[in-house]
Amino acid sequence: MTTIKERRTIRKYKSTPIAQDLLNRLLEEAMRTPTMGNMQLYSVVATTDPKVKAELAPAHFNQPMVMGAPLVLTFCADFNRASKWCEQREAQPGYDNFLSFINAASDTLLLTQTFCNLAEAEGLGTCYLGTTVYMPKDIIRVLNLPRLVFPVATITVGYPDEWPEQTDRLPLDGILHHDTYKDYLPADIDRIYAYKESLEESKRFVAENNKKTLAQVFTDVRYTKNDNVFMSKGLMEALEMQGFV
Amino acid sequence: MTTIKERRTIRKYKSTPIAQDLLNRLLEEAMRTPTMGNMQLYSVVATTDPKVKAELAPAHFNQPMVMGAPLVLTFCADFNRASKWCEQREAQPGYDNFLSFINAASDTLLLTQTFCNLAEAEGLGTCYLGTTVYMPKDIIRVLNLPRLVFPVATITVGYPDEWPEQTDRLPLDGILHHDTYKDYLPADIDRIYAYKESLEESKRFVAENNKKTLAQVFTDVRYTKNDNVFMSKGLMEALEMQGFV
Numbered sequence: 217m218t219t220i221k222e223r224r225t226i227r228k229y230k231s232t233p234i235a236q237d238l239l240n241r242l243l244e245e246a247m248r249t250p251t252m253g254n255m256q257l258y259s260v261v262a263t264t265d266p267k268v269k270a271e272l273a274p275a276h277f278n279q280p281m282v283m284g285a286p287l288v289l290t291f292c293a294d295f296n297r298a299s300k301w302c303e304q305r306e307a308q309p310g311y312d313n314f315l316s317f318i319n320a321a322s323d324t325l326l327l328t329q330t331f332c333n334l335a336e337a338e339g340l341g342t343c344y345l346g347t348t349v350y351m352p353k354d355i356i357r358v359l360n361l362p363r364l365v366f367p368v369a370t371i372t373v374g375y376p377d378e379w380p381e382q383t384d385r386l387p388l389d390g391i392l393h394h395d396t397y398k399d400y401l402p403a404d405i406d407r408i409y410a411y412k413e414s415l416e417e418s419k420r421f422v423a424e425n426n427k428k429t430l431a432q433v434f435t436d437v438r439y440t441k442n443d444n445v446f447m448s449k450g451l452m453e454a455l456e457m458q459g460f461v
Numbered sequence: 462m463t464t465i466k467e468r469r470t471i472r473k474y475k476s477t478p479i480a481q482d483l484l485n486r487l488l489e490e491a492m493r494t495p496t497m498g499n500m501q502l503y504s505v506v507a508t509t510d511p512k513v514k515a516e517l518a519p520a521h522f523n524q525p526m527v528m529g530a531p532l533v534l535t536f537c538a539d540f541n542r543a544s545k546w547c548e549q550r551e552a553q554p555g556y557d558n559f560l561s562f563i564n565a566a567s568d569t570l571l572l573t574q575t576f577c578n579l580a581e582a583e584g585l586g587t588c589y590l591g592t593t594v595y596m597p598k599d600i601i602r603v604l605n606l607p608r609l610v611f612p613v614a615t616i617t618v619g620y621p622d623e624w625p626e627q628t629d630r631l632p633l634d635g636i637l638h639h640d641t642y643k644d645y646l647p648a649d650i651d652r653i654y655a656y657k658e659s660l661e662e663s664k665r666f667v668a669e670n671n672k673k674t675l676a677q678v679f680t681d682v683r684y685t686k687n688d689n690v691f692m693s694k695g696l697m698e699a700l701e702m703q704g705f706v
Contacts, residue, residue: 221490250577268641329573330574346498360644393504395507397604431546
């Protein structure tokens with residue numbers, strides 16, 4: 217599994233399509249991922265049609281990977297299938313609530329990541345689109361997602377046409393806690409973020425954005441409070457629309 | 462990566478502890494998992510102290526794996542560390558909202574699953590405890606999780622002391638949709654669940670619980686609407702308590 221240690225997110229792909237057999241095999245293997253009560257609370261929408269991709273693209277802020285990848289996979293939390301099964305079997309489903317959404321979303325994200333690990337071991341490149349939960353109502357509309365189905369992750373997939381530098385990571389002792397959580401003192405924070413802040417790329421990022429610190433690039437440019445509050449509202453409305461709250 | 466295809470959830474472990482070096486290596490590799498804006502919005506609490514495990518156990522409905530496993534890992538969505546960094550760098554963090562929780566929870570679940578895939582490739586056994594989001598307030602208290610930290614997944618880890626039968630899965634065409642979502646017709650549902658319903662284990666399950674159908678075991682016994690509604694409330698309250706809504 218050296219592929220995980222060496223992995224990079226791939227945003228440029230060859231035009232070679234992904235064979236249906238390969239996709240099926242990777243998904244079948246990925247379905248061995250643990251799932252709550254063995255209910256498999258997920259669906260995967262595999263989009264290859266350029267017309268549907270073009271409709272999806274704006275929901276992903278027109279990131280070029282949506283059109284550029286031969287395959288776009290939308291991993292959806294799905295209590296629709298299980299609930300329909302219950303209704304057809306004289307059982308009253310009770311999964312139109314927030315806990316059930318979190319359960320199905322967890323199932324779905326675990327599946328997503330096993331799929332990515334397997335796809336990358338197979339030589340494919342993937343890019344995780346965090347935009348999926350930014351404007352979920354648009355994705356729901358384009359993909360015709362019914363009640364109790366909700367998009368939680370999108371992956372673009374293709375054969376790599378780039379091999380970028382690996383990105384940095386925080387030191388392990390910055391994320392690992394023994395027995396219980398030990399909150400961070402100011403000196404801990406300085407130490408944990410020192411390497412990231414020392415990188416040339418980080419300094420360039422600060423300069424390009426006319427900011428004083430790298431943290432300000434995150435708070436003032438990339439992930440602002442205003443955007444987060446606005447999109448939280450849309451996300452909650454979408455959960456209501458799909459019957460989960 | 463044949464380990465994924467052959468994996469089983471392991472609930473019985475040898476008493477052999479997990480070497481700290483091995484845990485560190487697996488977590489460092491797992492940290493290559495994609496993360497939003499490279500922020501690594503997670504913390505991992507590695508609990509080995511029997512006293513702390515005994516306090517955690519009730520929050521997990523006293524499932525025997527908590528005491529029986531040499532290692533209990535609680536994977537937490539964490540915007541505390543990143544927010545503290547912002548505050549120390551003249552930046553105003555805006556991550557006390559629902560979208561930020563979903564972002565951090567997604568980061569965390571993806572990390573969790575890569576960790577499991579790596580641990581199992583190394584010969585370790587894991588069990589995913591879905592109970593983590595059932596009574597999160599208790600876990601928050603026992604592990605001293607501060608504001609903007611929330612437990613989303615718990616994994617018990619140890620060297621396997623059992624090798625159970627593999628559980629069934631739905632057929633791939635029951636979860637895969639092409640281009641857009643095609644909703645299920647009654648005949649689809651019958652076909653997708655036919656194999657699961659035909660299993661001896663399923664029939665035994667129905668008989669033991671005095672139910673008419675397997676679906677009724679899920680709705681009336683294992684995952685009831687009353688429990689889901691009650692625990693949804695507690696989950697939302699815990700999110701409020703931790704500052705995410």
